[in-house]
Amino acid sequence: MTRNTFNRREILTGAGVGIAASVAGCLGGGSDGGGDGAVHFITDYHTDSWEELWGEFKSEFESETDISMNIEEGGMSGTQEGRLAQLIQAGEPPDANTSTFDQVADIWESGQLDTVTDTVESIEAVNGEINTDAFLGEGDEIYQIPHGLYVSNFQYRADIYEKLGLEVPETFQDVLDNARAIDESDVDARGYGVAGMPTGKSQDEFLVLLASAGVSGIGLHWKDPDAREELEIHFPEKEVTTVLQYMKDLAEYSPDPTSIGWSESLSQWVQGQYAQCYHLNAWPVGIAAQTAEAEDSDALRGLAEATQIRAYPTWSEIDADENWLSAPAPDGYHIFASGTNPDGAKEWFEWLYADSMERTVSFYETDPGRFLPTYADVLGSDAFRNQDIFEAHPHLLEKLEQCQNEIWGNHYGSVDEANISSPESLYMQRQWFYGEMVNNVVTDSMSVQETYEWGLSQLEDAFADAQEQLG
Secondary structure, eight states: OOOOOOOHHHHHTTOTTSHHHHHHHHHTTSOSSOOOSOEEEEESOOSHHHHHHHHHHHHHHHHHHOOOEEEEEOOSTTTHHHHHHHHHHTTOOOSEEEEEGGGGHHHHHTTOBOOOHHHHHHHHHHHOOBOOOSSOEETTEEOOEEEEEEOEEEEEEHHHHHHHTOOOOOBHHHHHHHHHHHHTSSSSSBSOBOOOSSSTHHHHHHHHHHHHTTSOTTSEEESSTTTOOOEEEOOOHHHHHHHHHHHHHHHTTSSOGGGOSHHHHHHHHHTTOBSEEEEETTHHHHHHHHHHHHHTOHHHHHHHHHEEEEOOOBOTTSOGGGOOOOOOEEEEEEEBTTSSOHHHHHHHHHHHHSSOHHHHHHHHHHSTTTOEESBTTTTTSHHHHTOHHHHHOHHHHHHHHHIIIIIIHHHSSOSGGGOOOSHHHHHHHTOTHHHHHHHHHHTTSSOHHHHHHHHHHHHHHHHHHHHHHHO
16 A cells, blocks of 8 residues: 655644644543444435435444444535534544545544554455555554545536537636636526535635646645655745636626535536536536436436536646646545544444445445545446446446546646645645635625735645644
8 A cells, every 4th residue: 555654743743732732632531442332423425325325234233243333414524524623622522434634634633543554454455455645644554444536627518518519628718718608598507606605615626726727726835846845835826816716707607606515516516507617526427317317307317418527627827737636635434543432433444345345336336426436446346337327327437437547647646746745734725714715706705816815814824823733
C-alpha cells in the first residue's frame, strides 16, 4: 500500500492549548478501546436504499457476533461536523463515522483516531489493494478504512446540447455561454446549478474551479517546490476574482444558489431543473438511473442516458494540463479511539468488507455512481459489472470507467507541485470561509473585490492558526 506520510508527533509538538489539548480534553469520557457497548456509527451513506441495507446487515451482524449497532444518519459535508462536535464536547464521541479525511483531521491531529491498518489489510485481501496514494495515514499506519474516491467533473445534458446546437465546453467562458443559451431558450431547464449554500458543495466547487484556473484551491503552495518543506499563502487576486466573478455570472442562469448543496443538487438534477453543473463521479447519472427504475419512468431513463460528464473546463488562460487537481478525495470510515467500542467498530467493518467481493459490491450498488471503488479489483470484478443497475443502464458503468481512466487518469496530477499533502493543508481544507465567499458573491452580500479581500484575511488568520497549532 502506498502512503503519503508525515509524522503526527511533529504535529503535536508545540501544540500547547490548541486543537490537540482542547480535543483531547473533550474526548475523555470513552473507554480504553476495549469496550463492549453498542457500536455508535454516524454515516452520510443514508438514502432509503442505504437504510434498508444497513438494517439487513445490522441484523445479521448482531446475530452472528452479539455486538449491537447504533447507526445514525449524520448528514453530508457541512452538517455532520456539527453533530460530531456536539458529541465530542459532551465526552461521548461515536465509535465510527463516514467522511473525507479532512472532516476529522483535527481529531487525527490530536491522536484521537485509532489505527485501522490490520482491518484494511484484511479488506485488501478480498478486494485488491487501495488504488490511490492520496493521504490516508502516516508511515505504515492507516487511519481511514476507504470506501470510495470522489473525482470532480462537469456534468451536462447532452439532449439539451443537441437540441440547441451547443458544443461541449472547453473553458469557463464556454460554460457561461452555454448557460446563457440554455436559459434564454424554450427548454424547461435553467442554464446551470450553482451551489451557493455557505458550506459543503459551494466550498468544494470553488476549490475545484480555482484548481481549474491553475492555482491551489486552498490558497497555499510550497515556498520551495523542490524541497516541499514549507507552505506559504498564494491566493492570487486575478485568478481568485476571476473564479468568483464566474460563479456570480453563472448564478444569473441558476435556480436560487442558496437552495443548492450536495443533496439538493441531486434532487434538482433528477427534477430536470438545470442542464449543467459541477459534481462528483457519475453521481447524478446514478441517482437518475436508480430513480428511473424505482418509478419505472422512461423520462428519467432518458435523463440518465442524456447526462454526460467530462473534466471540468479550465480558465481560458491555461491549458488543460495546467490545472491543479492533485488526487481524488478518498471517502470512508474512521474509528474514534475514545468511543465506547472501537474494537467492535473494526469488527463490523471487517465483517462488511472482508467477507466477500459480493458483499463489498452491495455498497456500491446501493448508491450507484457516487463512488469510484477504492480497492483495485472491485471495478473490474464480475460482481460489480453484473449489477442490475448496469444491466438497465450500461452507460452508468461507462461513466464510472470514464471517471477513472480518462478524468482521473488524464486530468489529475498534471502539476507536481499541486500535491501539497501536509498537516496544514488538511487543516485548511476544513475551513468554511471558502464556501462563505461563494455565498457572499451570489447573494450580493459583498462585491467580488470585497469578497476577495475578506477571504484573504480569513485565509491569513486560518493559516496563522494552523502554523501555531501544528508547529
